[in-house]
Amino acid sequence: MTKTHGHQPDHGNQTRDSATSGAPLTPPHAVIADPFWERYTELVRTTVIPYQWEALNDRVEGAEPSHAVRNFRIAAGLEDGSFHGFVFQDSDLAKWLEAVGHSLAQHPDPELERTADAAIDLIAAAQHPSGYLNTYFTIQEPGQQWTNLLDCHELYCAGHLIEAAVAYHRATGKRVLLDVVIRLVDHIDEVFGPREGQLRGYDGHQEIELALVKLFEATGERRYLELSRFFIDERGRAPNFLREEWERRGRVSHFVGKMAALDLSYNQAHVxxxxxxxxxxxxxxxxxxxxxxxxxxxxxxxxxxxxxxxxxxxxxxxxxxxxxxxxxxxxxxxxxxxxxxxxxxxxxxxxxxxxxxxxxxxxxxxxxxxxxxxxxxxxxxxxxxxxxxxxxxxxxxxxxxxxxxxxxxxxxxxxxxxxxxxxxxxxxxxxxxxxxxxxxxxxxYLYQVSDDDRTVYAHLFVGSIVTLSVAGHDVTLRQESSLPWSGRATFTIGSLAAREPRGQHGPGEAAFQLALRVPAWRAGEPQLRVNGEDAAYNVNDGYALVDRAWREGDTVEWILPMAAQLMTAHPNVRANAGRVAIQRGPLVYCLEEIDNGGPLASLVLPADATLEERVSDILLPGMVMLDGRAMREETFDSLGETNRGEAGTLYRPFMPAFTEVPVRAVPYFLWGNRELGEMNVWLRTHAGL
Amino acid sequence: MTKTHGHQPDHGNQTRDSATSGAPLTPPHAVIADPFWERYTELVRTTVIPYQWEALNDRVEGAEPSHAVRNFRIAAGLEDGSFHGFVFQDSDLAKWLEAVGHSLAQHPDPELERTADAAIDLIAAAQHPSGYLNTYFTIQEPGQQWTNLLDCHELYCAGHLIEAAVAYHRATGKRVLLDVVIRLVDHIDEVFGPREGQLRGYDGHQEIELALVKLFEATGERRYLELSRFFIDERGRAPNFLREEWERRGRVSHFVGKMAALDLSYNQAHVxxxxxxxxxxxxxxxxxxxxxxxxxxxxxxxxxxxxxxxxxxxxxxxxxxxxxxxxxxxxxxxxxxxxxxxxxxxxxxxxxxxxxxxxxxxxxxxxxxxxxxxxxxxxxxxxxxxxxxxxxxxxxxxxxxxxxxxxxxxxxxxxxxxxxxxxxxxxxxxxxxxxxxxxxxxxxYLYQVSDDDRTVYAHLFVGSIVTLSVAGHDVTLRQESSLPWSGRATFTIGSLAAREPRGQHGPGEAAFQLALRVPAWRAGEPQLRVNGEDAAYNVNDGYALVDRAWREGDTVEWILPMAAQLMTAHPNVRANAGRVAIQRGPLVYCLEEIDNGGPLASLVLPADATLEERVSDILLPGMVMLDGRAMREETFDSLGETNRGEAGTLYRPFMPAFTEVPVRAVPYFLWGNRELGEMNVWLRTHAGL
Structure with missing residues (x-):
């Protein structure tokens, strides 16, 4: 077993990196302020993150021990023992740290930050002097690093550590984890590459490629971008690295412990x-x-x-x-x-x-x-x-x-x-x-500013506050949204701080284009109101463009007609033939047995079904359910048996018989929160022939 | 490797066992004389049986060698080598011999019979002096007999040998294989049983149970019936034999070569x-x-x-x-x-x-x-x-x-x-x-005579000749049938030989009941004609009863209305909701892409579809196809794209649009004989709401 490694981080207070607070973030990072979404972000902060920390530390009763933190303690030489869990177990701690980073950026939480700092110190302590960092190979197969890229997820785990480091650094300004991953990536950059003695390889599970881009954007170090490009460019090239590596290994799979076939398309490395x-x-x-x-x-x-x-x-x-x-x-x-x-x-x-x-x-x-x-x-x-x-x-x-x-x-x-x-x-x-x-x-995920600094795109309708760098200004933009229950998003221009004096506009003005998404789900033409007045707009590539010199306090209302619609799938999707799905706004709906009885497949929704909206607090405050009428096919029993033996109990001549019944659809994302039962998204329809 | 075993059969002419020709067979064995069915029995005799013999001897180019015959040669000591194939490979030769037996009973074929005799001699040569007979354990695991009943199919293979022996003995009167299996079964009867030192076990794959019943019926030896009952009665009893055996073996599966879970319901041995x-x-x-x-x-x-x-x-x-x-x-x-x-x-x-x-x-x-x-x-x-x-x-x-x-x-x-x-x-x-x-x-499978010797049941409508023992007579009954293409079966009484003089009827008469099946698929009331005259009948338990004193030359016509019907499945069968199948007489129909284009799921059959019968020789002489009209759902393309990005190419608001198109159904049993394409039995229907 490998004992402690050389590098030991400063276990005292981590110093904040002031460099992060200056440059604007790409993409812009909004702070969520939305009654619908805050329920979820709060759940994550108050339930998911703490609970997962307990799980990572094997303290959840009745749960399989994760062993993720213990693997790091063993790899750091702080504890004896052997590796447990999947070969990619390290990534669980990394993803948890990334979630913590994002959460701290939205909602400071000193206790959570202290917990995370300690975890980061532990990770740093498990790093080899070379920069290498992976508890599976440190504990279980020392000396076998980089010999099974196909199965063993080393670069994948590194990728998740990088994403965690970038997020944590952004949120807290603290560099310890960022420095750890920089050393790790510098090591990887030596091991992998096109030069003699380097591995012209890549991971079986892509992840580090996108993480290296984040690291490049966080540090400005172009080598990281080049390394990402190397992994992408090498993938699937002949001679195929993963195939050669698999041949060298005797075609033995890490997971099944014996020879196994290779399917390069599984790893998107076939071409x-x-x-x-x-x-x-x-x-x-x-x-x-x-x-x-x-x-x-x-x-x-x-x-x-x-x-x-x-x-x-x-x-x-x-x-x-x-x-x-x-x-x-x-x-x-x-x-x-x-x-x-x-x-x-x-x-x-x-x-x-x-x-x-x-x-x-x-x-x-x-x-x-x-x-x-x-x-x-x-x-x-x-x-x-x-x-x-x-x-x-x-x-x-x-x-x-x-x-x-x-x-x-x-x-x-x-x-x-x-x-x-x-x-x-x-x-x-x-x-x-x-x-x-x-x-x-x-x-x-909400906003982006065009490369020419002239347009602010609003992609998602989520209540939030964001500061955008556009048209030479730092513009604060507040959004209020009634989604997903109704289709109104209101944007309010907050402070407008010019980054340098400009001639063409008056003080306190910023001339830029606001591009509001015109969602495919709209049930009619959206209505635009600027400062309370109806306004015309042009649509380009799915965005309505509102171009003006904006002043603080300007408001834009974007009203999106929302109605339940029956949706159909392309006829080539055999599974959905003769079926419709219900969609209202961004939400897909479904039928549950608790509301409609079973079998759900006996219900037939007319093509011209009217679905009435009913606001309820059953599952979420303000949730919209959809009530309508459908036809229920009679069961054999209710029609009486035909007394023809098996032919009568399982198959018999078609004698369609239906009863009109009420039907209720609920948002798909809320299904399964009441009791066990059937659920269907795609519903039989009466084609209206 | 085990070398030759003691018992060597007489390799000369096998003597015929005259005992078989006397007693009537239960159930009665008809000789098929039917244009529809003879095509299949001839295929079996002229193609399937010879081809399989080549395969069993590893002489089919491009096919995996079977090794079944070679395993017997090795087990008999006639050749060196090791066992190949599945642990139940012996059963392939046994099933082939059984098919030969049945075929010889229908159609004598001296050359085929010589080939089979030689195979039987080989089997006999592989039998141990004890009566034990199984090439896998003889060659591969000598001494391990009866240690893995769960996986290793020893009794299963024995069962198929028994069935082969009974069929071959019935057809040819030759006893060699029958004597082999009698020695084998006598050995099994010593090994298995409730007594001290016997195995209270049974096979993982049931088969010997039904075979022992056949052996009892062929020999009259009640011990074989008792042994079958023992296997059936023991199965699933506590303490569970298969579980205990599996535990003794260290839970190792023969098939995966390592420890594997036990699911006793897979073997119907759970209770x-x-x-x-x-x-x-x-x-x-x-x-x-x-x-x-x-x-x-x-x-x-x-x-x-x-x-x-x-x-x-x-x-x-x-x-x-x-x-x-x-x-x-x-x-x-x-x-x-x-x-x-x-x-x-x-x-x-x-x-x-x-x-x-x-x-x-x-x-x-x-x-x-x-x-x-x-x-x-x-x-x-x-x-x-x-x-x-x-x-x-x-x-x-x-x-x-x-x-x-x-x-x-x-x-x-x-x-x-x-x-x-x-x-x-x-x-x-x-x-x-x-x-x-x-x-x-x-x-x-066509006929049976009731236990009280008074009723002849006609189960299937297949052209044939049979001699039945009923009402004290040996009655020859000829059937002509137009099935499956139309619903007419004509029965003609042939010779009527009284086995002993009777008082109540005149000479050349036999009083018995003819019970004609009233099939569930009838499209109306069947019509009965006796000697050309319409006749009334009563129906009991699905059979029309015709009771009279029969004379040679009497004819009974049984006319079964046949029409294409749309069938529906019980609503609990979710997979068939909104779908119908077409059935005409005993035949289920299907749609093939070659006749109807794809996707077949775009076709909707009206609930009141009229399906016209069209006789064709495309696939079989006189086959009946069904032509009708259906609605084809328009594809997205034909309606023009909605230009809403992905929403338009895969999902979009439901706008039903259909075109009436011709549709053709062919008998399901003939599908896939033309070209690769879609096939559907269950078809979307227009429910007629």
């Missing part, structure tokens, strides 16, 4: 990334990679990477995405399958994959602000990501099904991965911290 | 058989066991076994059977799942399971002639069993899907087991010989 035009393989790996590709396209002006991103985006969201913004159609490899294959019952739709989709969408917006990217971002956020967490913040879906039949989840092995209820969040530690870090960093 | 009321586990094992249970209930008058059979029948056929007579909803364990879980796309529906279902149905009829048993038998036979084989007799489905999307079979791992085309029959050797032995023994 060079620029030649990939269909989303394949493990969905989380895919979207993490696409995110880095889009980052690199933006920061290096690489048009071929941008093209590849557009093509992959279009394939993924246009042919392989569930209406809930979920991706990954199969649990075999947690993967994409093929175009239009979107089964509802055997779905995978991993929470982490939708989070990665949001990352990718955010980067596509930065490359090119088009409403469709924000539409997808919003779709995944309100439906899959929010829906993955229970109202109590302690239970999670990893698989986010669009159709649940509890008996099938229990009794059909092909559907056993589709849990009918959210699981205690400590059962597996991958998705919950990912939800925590996304929700606590939501403020980064 | 005693009389307490089983739901069909669970591996479907083939289940129906083989139920078959033996029904046999034993009949032969021992065991009412509790009969009750269990009724309950299991009712659960399986009333809640867990596909409309094609297929069973087994999941490929995980090739198993049943739970009530009303009958997914079409991830179906298992193994051919062998439907064959076992036919065995069980046949025994239920023998216990109690009720039309519903014959309905299921006919349903499984015409749809799943016939459909499993290609027109050329050289390609087979193991999984018989009700819905095929070739792209999903290729691209979704959860549907990879659902092949979109029949596979070369030598790929795996379990289903093809099972089809061969069933089709070549079809003559055993």
């Amino acid at each position: 060079p990334v620029r030649e990939q035009n269909v989303a394949v393989g493990h969905a989380v790996r895919a979207v993490y990679m696409y995110t880095a590709m889009a980052d690199l396209a933006r920061l290096t002006g690489d048009a071929s990477l941008h093209d590849a991103c557009r093509v992959l985006w279009s394939n993924m969201t246009g042919r392989q995405m569930y209406i809930t913004g979920a991706i990954g159609a199969t649990h075999h490899g947690e993967a994409f399958t093929f175009d239009y294959d979107l089964p509802n019952d055997t779905v995978y739709a991993e929470t982490c994959a939708s989070i990665g989709l949001i990352f990718f969408a955010r980067r596509m917006l930065q490359l090119e602000p088009r409403g469709e990217y924000a539409d997808v971002m919003e779709r995944a956020l309100y439906n899959t990501v929010l829906g993955s967490m229970s109202m109590d913040g302690r239970h999670y879906f990893y698989v986010n099904p669009l159709e649940v039949w509890p008996a099938a989840s229990a009794g059909n092995p092909g559907r056993r991965h589709v849990k009918a209820t959210r699981q205690p969040w400590f059962g597996c530690s991958c998705c919950p911290p990912n939800v925590a870090r996304l929700l606590s960093s939501l403020g980064e | 005693p058989v009389r307490e089983q009321n739901v069909a669970v586990g591996h479907a083939v094992r289940a129906v083989y066991m139920y078959t033996a249970m029904a046999d034993l209930a009949r032969l021992t008058g065991d009412a509790s076994l009969h009750d269990a059979c009724r309950v299991l029948w009712s659960n399986m056929t009333g809640r867990q059977m596909y409309i094609t007579g297929a069973i087994g909803a999941t490929h995980h364990g090739e198993a049943f799942t739970f009530d009303y879980d009958l997914p079409n796309d991830t179906v298992y529906a193994e051919t062998c399971a439907s064959i076992g279902l036919i065995f069980f149905a046949r025994r239920m009829l023998q216990l109690e002639p009720r039309g519903e048993y014959a309905d299921v038998m006919e349903r499984a036979l015409y749809n799943t069993v016939l459909g499993s084989m290609s027109m050329d007799g050289r390609h087979y489905f193991y999984v018989n899907p009700l819905e095929v999307w070739p792209a999903a079979s290729a691209g979704n791992p959860g549907r990879r087991h659902v092949k979109a085309t029949r596979q070369p029959w030598f790929g795996c050797s379990c289903c093809p010989p099972n089809v061969a032995r069933l089709l070549s023994s079809l003559g055993e």
Whole structure:
């Protein structure tokens, strides 16, 4: 067992790095102030983060011990013992620290910060003098570093540490973790590269690529950007690094402990990334990679990477995405399958994959602000990501099904991965911290300023306060939003501080364009009011443009007609043939057995169904349920048996008989918070032939 | 390696056993004379049986060597080498011999009989002096016999040898194989039993239980019946034999070569058989066991076994059977799942399971002639069993899907087991010989005579000639049938030979009741004509009774109205909600892409669809196709894109638009004989609200 390593950080007060407070953040970081969203960010701060800290320290009764913190203590030489958990266990602590960083930026919490500082000191103590840092290889396989990039997640874990360091540094100005990862990355930069004696390799699980971009943006060190580009450029090239490494290892898999087949498309390493035009393989790996590709396209002006991103985006969201913004159609490899294959019952739709989709969408917006990217971002956020967490913040879906039949989840092995209820969040530690870090960093997803400094894009309608650098000014912008329950967002210009004197406008004015997203879900033309007056607007690429010289106190109201709509899927999606989904604003709705009885498949919604909005506080204050009428197919029993033996009990001549019944839909993201039962997003419809 | 064993049979001409030609067979064995069925029995005789013999001898180019014959040569000491193939490889040769036996009974073939005799001599040469016979344990694990009943199929293989011996003896009168299995069974009867020093165990894969009943019926030796009952009675009793054996073995599985979990319901050994009321586990094992249970209930008058059979029948056929007579909803364990879980796309529906279902149905009829048993038998036979084989007799489905999307079979791992085309029959050797032995023994499934010697039941409408022992006479009955294309069966009384003089009827007369099945699929009241005159009839338990004093030359016409009907499934079958299947007579129909274009899911069949019959020779002489009109949902493309980004390409507001198109259905059992494409049994319907 490896004992203590050389580098020991200063265990006293970490000094704040004043450099972070000056330059404006790209993208702008808003502070959330929104009754709907603060419920979630508070849940994360007061429940998820503390609870996960207990889990990481093996103090949650009834939960499998995580061993993540203990692995670091052992690697640091502070404790004896052996490694436990997955080979990527380190990333759980890293994701927790990242969530803490985001949360502290939104809401100072000195006690939490002290806990995090101590964790960071522990991580620093586990770092090798070379900069290497990974508890699995330190404890379990010393000397075997970088010999199984395909399976062992070393660069993946490093990536999560980098993301944590950047977030924590941004929030607190403290450099200890940032310095740790800089040493780690400098070491990686020596080990990997095109030169003689370097490894021309990359990780089996993409993550470090997007993290290195963040590190470049945090430090300005271009080597980190180049290293990210190296990993992206090498991926899938011939001769194939992962294949050669696998051959060298005797084709033995770390996970199954014996020879196993290699499927390079699982790792998106089957062809060079620029030649990939269909989303394949493990969905989380895919979207993490696409995110880095889009980052690199933006920061290096690489048009071929941008093209590849557009093509992959279009394939993924246009042919392989569930209406809930979920991706990954199969649990075999947690993967994409093929175009239009979107089964509802055997779905995978991993929470982490939708989070990665949001990352990718955010980067596509930065490359090119088009409403469709924000539409997808919003779709995944309100439906899959929010829906993955229970109202109590302690239970999670990893698989986010669009159709649940509890008996099938229990009794059909092909559907056993589709849990009918959210699981205690400590059962597996991958998705919950990912939800925590996304929700606590939501403020980064709302706005962006165009490269020419002339336009402020408002992507999401979330109550918040942000300071933007635009048109030579630091502009404070306040947003109030009634989403997702109704469609009104009000923007108020706060202080306008000119960064340097300008001639063409009067004092206290800033001339810039406000670009308000026109969401695809609008049920009519949005209405614009500026300072209380109706105003006209032009729409470009999905954004309404409001160009004027703004003054403090100016208000913009953006009123988005919202109505329940029946949605249909492309006819190539066989699973949804003859079915409709209900959508209202950004929210997908569903039917639950508790409201409608079962089997839900016996209900038929008329094509011209009127769905009345009913505001209720049953699950969330102000939530909108939808009440309507449907036809329920009579059961065989109610029609009387035909007394023809089996033919009468299971199959018989078609004699359609229906009864009109009330039907109630609830927002998909709130399903499963009452009692076990069936749930369906896609509902049979009466085609109106 | 074990060398030659003591017993060497007479390698010269096998002597015929005259005892077999005397007593009437139970059930009666008809000779098939039917244009529809002879095509299949001839395929079996001229293609399947010779081809499989080549395969068993490793002479089929491009096929995995079977090694089955070589294993016997090695075990007999005639050749050096090691065992290859599955642990149950012996059963392939046994099933082949059984098919040969059935075929020889229908159609003498001296060359085939010589080949079979030589194979039988080889089997005899591999038998141990003790009577033990199994090439795997002889070659590979000598001394380890009977130590892994759970996995190693020793009694299963013995069962298939017994069935082969009985069939071959019946057909040829030759005793060599029968004597071999009698020695084998006598040995098994010493090893297994309730006495001190005996194993109170049973096989992981049921089969010997039903085979021992056949051996009892062939030999009259009651010990064989008792041994079968012992296996059935012991199964699932506490303390559980299979669990204790598994514990003794260190929980190591023969198949995975390491420790593996035990699921006793997979083997139907979780509770005693009389307490089983739901069909669970591996479907083939289940129906083989139920078959033996029904046999034993009949032969021992065991009412509790009969009750269990009724309950299991009712659960399986009333809640867990596909409309094609297929069973087994999941490929995980090739198993049943739970009530009303009958997914079409991830179906298992193994051919062998439907064959076992036919065995069980046949025994239920023998216990109690009720039309519903014959309905299921006919349903499984015409749809799943016939459909499993290609027109050329050289390609087979193991999984018989009700819905095929070739792209999903290729691209979704959860549907990879659902092949979109029949596979070369030598790929795996379990289903093809099972089809061969069933089709070549079809003559055993047509008739039965009641215990009181007064009634002849006609279960299936298949052209044939049979000699029945009824009412003190040997009656020859000829049947001509137009099934499955139209519903007319004509029965002609042939010779009437009184076995002893009777007083109450004139010479050349025999008074008995002819019971003609009234199939559930009839599209109206059947018409009965006796000697050309309309006649009235009563119906009891699904059979029309015609009671008279019959004379040679009497004819009975049984005219069954046949029309295409739309069928619906019980509303609890979620997979079929909003869908109908087409059935005409015993045949289920389907839509194929070659006739209708894709996606088939875009087609909607009106509830009042008229389907016109069109006779064609495309696939089979005289086949009936069904032509009608349906509505095809417009694709997004044909409606123009809504230009709303991803929302427009994959999801958009519901705007139903349909075009009326022609639609053509073909018999399900003939699907997949033209080109690769989609196939659907369950079709969207317009509910007619």
